[in-house]
Amino acid sequence: MQTELVFSGFGGQGVLFGGMVLAYAGMDNGKNVTWIPSYGPEMRGGTAHVTVVISDEEIGSPLTRRPQVAVVFNIPSMTKYEDTVTPGGLLIYNSSLINHSPKRADIRYLAVPANDIAGKLGNARMANMVVLGALIAATGLLPLEAVCQALRNHLPAAKQKFVQSNIVALQRGADLVKNLQAA
Amino acid sequence: MQTELVFSGFGGQGVLFGGMVLAYAGMDNGKNVTWIPSYGPEMRGGTAHVTVVISDEEIGSPLTRRPQVAVVFNIPSMTKYEDTVTPGGLLIYNSSLINHSPKRADIRYLAVPANDIAGKLGNARMANMVVLGALIAATGLLPLEAVCQALRNHLPAAKQKFVQSNIVALQRGADLVKNLQAA
Amino acid sequence: MAKELLKGNVAIAEAAVRAGLQAYFGYPITPQTELLEHMSARMPELGRTFLQAESEVAAINMVYGAASTGVRVMTSSSGPGISLMQEGLSYIAGSEVPAVIVDIMRGGPGLGNIQPAQSDYNQITKSAGHGDFRPIVLAPGTVQEAIDHTVLAFDLADKYRTLVFVAGDGMIGQIMEPAELPPMRQPAQTRPAWALTGADNRPKNVVSSLYLGAEKLEALNKRLQAKLQQIKENEVRFEAINTADADIVIVAFGTAGRIAKTAVTEARRQGLRVGLFRPVTLFPFPSSQLEKLAARTKAMLVVEMNAGQMVDDVKLAVNGKTPVQFYGRTGGAVALPDEILDQIILLDKRYPAKKATPNGQGVVISVA
Amino acid sequence: MAKELLKGNVAIAEAAVRAGLQAYFGYPITPQTELLEHMSARMPELGRTFLQAESEVAAINMVYGAASTGVRVMTSSSGPGISLMQEGLSYIAGSEVPAVIVDIMRGGPGLGNIQPAQSDYNQITKSAGHGDFRPIVLAPGTVQEAIDHTVLAFDLADKYRTLVFVAGDGMIGQIMEPAELPPMRQPAQTRPAWALTGADNRPKNVVSSLYLGAEKLEALNKRLQAKLQQIKENEVRFEAINTADADIVIVAFGTAGRIAKTAVTEARRQGLRVGLFRPVTLFPFPSSQLEKLAARTKAMLVVEMNAGQMVDDVKLAVNGKTPVQFYGRTGGAVALPDEILDQIILLDKRYPAKKATPNGQGVVISVA
Amino acid sequence: MVDVMMEKAPEKVMWAEKMVYERPAALSDIPTHYCPGCTHGLIHKLIGEVIDELGIRQRTISVSPVGCAVFMYDYFDVDGAEAAHGRAPAMATGIKRVQPDNIVFTYQGDGDMASIGMAEIIWAATRGENITVFFVNNAIYGMTGGQMAPTSLPGQVTGSSPNGRDVEMTGMPIRMAELLAGLPGASYVVRRSVHNIQTIKQAKKAIRTAFQVQMAGAGFALVELLSSCPTNWKMTAADSLTWIKENMVPYYPLGDYKVADVVKTLNNRGK
Amino acid sequence: MVDVMMEKAPEKVMWAEKMVYERPAALSDIPTHYCPGCTHGLIHKLIGEVIDELGIRQRTISVSPVGCAVFMYDYFDVDGAEAAHGRAPAMATGIKRVQPDNIVFTYQGDGDMASIGMAEIIWAATRGENITVFFVNNAIYGMTGGQMAPTSLPGQVTGSSPNGRDVEMTGMPIRMAELLAGLPGASYVVRRSVHNIQTIKQAKKAIRTAFQVQMAGAGFALVELLSSCPTNWKMTAADSLTWIKENMVPYYPLGDYKVADVVKTLNNRGK
Amino acid sequence: MAKGRIKVDEAMCKGCELCIMVCPYGLIEMADHFNAKGYKPAVLIDPDQRCTGCTLCAMMCPDAVITVYRETKIKPSPAYA
Amino acid sequence: MAKGRIKVDEAMCKGCELCIMVCPYGLIEMADHFNAKGYKPAVLIDPDQRCTGCTLCAMMCPDAVITVYRETKIKPSPAYA
Ligand SMILES: Cc1ncc(C[n+]2csc(CCOP(=O)(O)OP(=O)(O)O)c2C)c(N)n1
Ligand SMILES: Cc1ncc(C[n+]2csc(CCOP(=O)(O)OP(=O)(O)O)c2C)c(N)n1
Ligand code: SF4
Ligand code: SF4
Ligand code: SF4
Ligand code: SF4
């Protein structure tokens, strides 16, 4: 099994970090993973993308034209990636910033009011973790606990103090999906 | 017909210039000619060589391993070129500076006390013209007058004042050979 | 050691440190800058030399200096910086001191952009600046390989007293994937006999690329060419996947090579007999290995992230024994598996299967 | 105009002046220095720009600047200096401004020496620094050709907005032989539409090699490759002597080519059917012309003043259709006619005459 | 361009709304890629204003550096060239020597000019090339993401001096204005800043003079401008300006380092 | 090495012949390729004498330039590297940084250092590299046959300034000692000459100090030496020395341009 | 005091807040909404018309996105008489 | 005055004449013959033993080919006593 995911948003929205946590979790769970950002002099202020591949096999191409999952944090990213998601795939978007009417019928959409939720948790910068939690819950790609553990394992010492609040954010994102699914 | 000549001596002995006058004379007489010096950071103090080719045909190689004529102005040049002259060829040497017993029987040697003659003419720097005059006389490569005319045609204006004394030196060199031949 | 999630640039830097690197000199340039940044933290920590040079010209000449003392030394850069190093590279080549250069290629020509590319293939494999020399060039396709190649690069550099390039691209530099770092080796405590360390109780040593007089310089060149010959004989490395029964062989290196793997897998899934030949050493190029394959394949497809450079080496290797097709993307664009697959399908239709010929020699078809 | 006895370096300089050169920027280096010195006298005399730059790096970037304004501009150097120009060359290539570079090659690698060599063939024909570009390369064999090529270089540079090299060697630079200079052309009074002259009554012009985003840079590269293709189709130049009935064809360029003429003459005298194929454009390489010859010849002998560089282009051209043998001298040594003749004789004995095959296609013999 | 709009009917005096500041025409109407609050933009604006005021837009040619200002040619509505890293002075030399009637200016960062481009700037100044140079000193390599620059301050933490610039290893930061002022070929060399309104005004004046020097054929003119890099300094835009004032200005004193006599004459004329 | 030889039988006092000057041991026993009377040789000799006197031959590493001194590694009996044109300071940096116990010196001509190598020398000085640099200023490109150097004097006729150096076009000759002295990283920067016995003695002293600075780990030391090029100046060796005195010294004043406090201490200790 | 106003080009504003810093009357604030580039643009909040059109904000704006207008007395031209 | 003499390494001398220039007593001249490199070497012509061994010539010689000897008083050592 191989899953290709794209994360995209403004620089500063924690896009790259969200993808990296997922990659760590995949690696710790014995998967092959690749994480490759777009990079450029316009990073700041511009748009940041990252492609994450999680696979049971050796990963050839770390890039994909048609991801199974796209996670978009702003309108330009929505515009860019909505069409690319592979049929049957999933598009998760930050509905705090994106007001969107789905164009496609052949993919699933998941609206996560990530900034609102994160804001309520007291730190708007954790929107990315909210989305990641939702992603995990919606795809079952990895156990949520694996992602939590990845934070514990790999956040540098100086940042370990944020682990707990990040985990709460992950949880909220996951809960949101569970509630939706329950609904 | 093609003639390949090498001139060799210390820098400052006018070796390159001697070859160039010959090349000019060849060109003015409708021949194909090439003139190619050795060049290097050791030019001064070191040894200067030039290869001149005069030909009725288009000239391919401007270099030769076995010149028909070698004109040597000092001992190192003698050492280097004596062996290279093509059998039947001619080796002209400045006997004012080189005290030499010929090694080979298959080439002709011509000893020209060029510095002595030039010194008597009042300018040791004209030794090269004395040798060139001898060369012309000994080979008949070109009419002597052609060489004199080349000086007139091609010496830059500032040096035209030396034309006449150079011609006298050429003449002395040629006379020497004629006297030898007459002897 | 356990695998870690490592960024290519950082992995190369740390691998070099662990291979006993004594000195690093470099100048920032995207997409290799994390390499320099890692060095700036690690080298001083270990009491070794890190210096951000004033330019790539200075960097390569500092490398030249340090290399002259017989220590392990490296620099890293990308296109424009590598261009500025050409004179220094040529001096290093002519002086026969060992040095490792990492080139994380980006789109060109000129300032171009900073996306991944392989467009410096000719520049780094065909010469080391002016003169007749050619460096060893290793082309990793994964972070693990980047690590392994870096260590290998130092060993080869020392073994042959030569220049070795590790040639990645922006993708290899920027990707993170799990990989294992080598154990830490300390810089060698002794110096080679030729090294400049002071003429104490021995005749003086000289490091120079100046050989006045054609005979002397020709003698140097003969020695260098003999060395290159030896390298050609002993150091060829490549990866061949599914080539045994392949009708079509894709030839691709580095990032293009790893991406092509996905295309090959997909092609096999569709029932096409496709293989992948991935040169790991770009110089020495695995020519005879490719030539052997040529006899059996009905066509080869060379995929590069440039306008067609390695393709000439492939053609030289197969020497007309099989058609060679090229597919390339330029300017930082990357050929993705689906495009490569399209090319495979086209090729498969265009060429009839090759009949085995007596001596294993195929019918020669001229290729445009 | 009458023929004059001209030194190659001076002849090139004066030819450039007469081709309407508006600016020269350069830095002294043997064996091209007379070229710069001639410019230092002539250009100011004509009210044009001569500037001795602080380095070759500065020189090529001054050339880049002047070229951006649409005037005829050139520089000249030799190996080490050409290496230092690589980055600037790549910028010029990426910006598509016309410029002429004279490379009077000397022995390498490194400081090497100042004797004539052809060892920068790969460096100047396979790339212009980093990135995918290749300049047009003209290789004169005589002073007259050096003059003609210089004038042609400017015309081609303007026509294609490209880099053009005149690639000589120390021998071409230092030799004197009779040649005729072209008539004096004044620098053009008008500037091309793209040139930087001030955005007065027109939209602004930009000269840049920066194309952020792979699509944009790929579009540039497609345009550049299309240009190179056009150049390949229209600008191939070569000289073929006695090739019509030749069993053996010598392939050599520049000085090696002219020296080989003497060997061919001598070989014919000895009854051997030998011809000479002399590529005049090294890029575009006369591949199809050579390929045609390959069908008929029993072997080709490539002679170069290097360790074997153009020989790969010859092999690529003949694509296995005839054996290709290499004979080279390095480090400033020059292959003389007698050595070449020896090689011809060896080759003649080694290979049987080729039977004409139906389609003009020869038997393929693999060459090491 | 006075945009007159009637308000209510005038009684005795009339009031009209006049545009008193607008984006200079010499700037293109497109957003820059500079980070929020980055004073590269501010310096562009000042240059644009001066170009407008001097009426030289149609004959100006800009030379962009490699650095954050690499796209400068997009931001000015003048002919523009993009130089190789550090080589803008050489490229400008090439342009100006064949186009003496054009006004040629370069714009270079500290990495571009003081590190890789050291030889070219010293030589342009030494020759007294008749060009105008803006040296934007932000004590960091902005574009490549924040490595140590030649002008990074002692102890400054950067991507390539993670423990703070160690001057034992790297030497003290280089003072370009002082260095270049010592060269006989330089006619006008000053240092300014843009960290508050007052310094901005002074900077603009210097930029104006630097162009006037060229217009008068009076030789090499350079304005060093202390500038911010909020992103790589990891500060807000406002804090960055304070950092310039408190940390950079003390090491890089503002002032006139070389004002050749011929320039003084100009200045007087200008008044 | 006192070569004692008995003369006639001594009466009261004994007389012995002592060798009071001989070729320094640090120089190899081979002739140089320098032209007759070229003071490159003289400067080599002084360096050799100092190396002998300081007893550092066994740990010295020389870095040759590209220029007439390119073969310097042949002429000194010390380990030697041959740098690319202008890059000796970078190469020396590479050597010294990994071999701090060696004494590393470079020797560069005016073209090598002041033209193509400007960035590298400024940066070595700025960083305060602990190396010793000899800058041999002969106002000409000797090796390539006499083109204009950055230090060629106004009006000087050279191969590339056939009508005399035109300072309007090329700027005034550059004064390296003054330029480098301004850099904080430089500890010792002086200019000397070798045109007569007195200046030769002063030059030797400066060479000695420049090595001592390095031995003390006190940073960057540079001695500029005015030197002759009889061949390309087209003068006799003797006239060349006069030319230095009459033409070069006025433009390139001899003197100490930077003697850092740490160096002064050294000097006192040396006494 | 002359009356003034400013116009911020919202789409081009980067929300750097430097204009806020220099306005002598504290008349500029950041909007609550994001522009297309993801920044909250500056807005003039001047209910009491205290803006003098002093241009300080415009002088400081790195992105040159502020236009300043000021009311000035003008001599009535004949047309208005 | 101390007595001295110099030895010129003829093969290495380049005949530049700088030693001639500095000898306070004019004791050095150029030989009439050429050495192997083509130069006329310097020779000490000191019939009156005026050379003081002052080393000026050696200090000036660019090619370091002059060795200087000087007679000096030495304390008789016991062995000679
Ligand atoms: C030859 C070369 N080396 C390195 C680079 C990478 N590079 C791009 S911008 C830059 C530094 C820019 O710093 P600075 O000049 O201070 O400008 P800033 O971005 O700070 O304005 C570097 C090193 C390059 N493009 N070319
Ligand atoms: C990159 C490069 N450019 C040019 C040259 C040619 N070159 C050799 S020496 C030299 C100048 C030497 O002049 P200088 O440094 O003043 O030394 P001098 O010979 O006068 O002692 C030049 C330009 C070279 N070898 N390499
Ligand atoms: S990185 Fe720094 S210098 Fe570059 S645009 Fe951003 S703030 Fe400005
Ligand atoms: S050319 Fe000049 S500098 Fe070079 S060795 Fe001769 S005299 Fe000395
Ligand atoms: S013009 Fe002056 S008063 Fe008005 S908003 Fe701007 S700074 Fe404030
Ligand atoms: S200074 Fe300009 S860019 Fe910054 S917030 Fe104010 S208006 Fe917007």
Ligand code: SF4
């Ligand atoms: S040692 Fe003194 S006196 Fe004797 S020859 Fe030399 S300079 Fe003259």
Ligand code: SF4
């Ligand atoms: S100074 Fe030295 S080289 Fe010159 S003539 Fe005297 S002994 Fe000979």
Ligand SMILES: [Mg+2]
């Ligand atoms: Mg900066």
Ligand SMILES: [Mg+2]
């Ligand atoms: Mg010099």
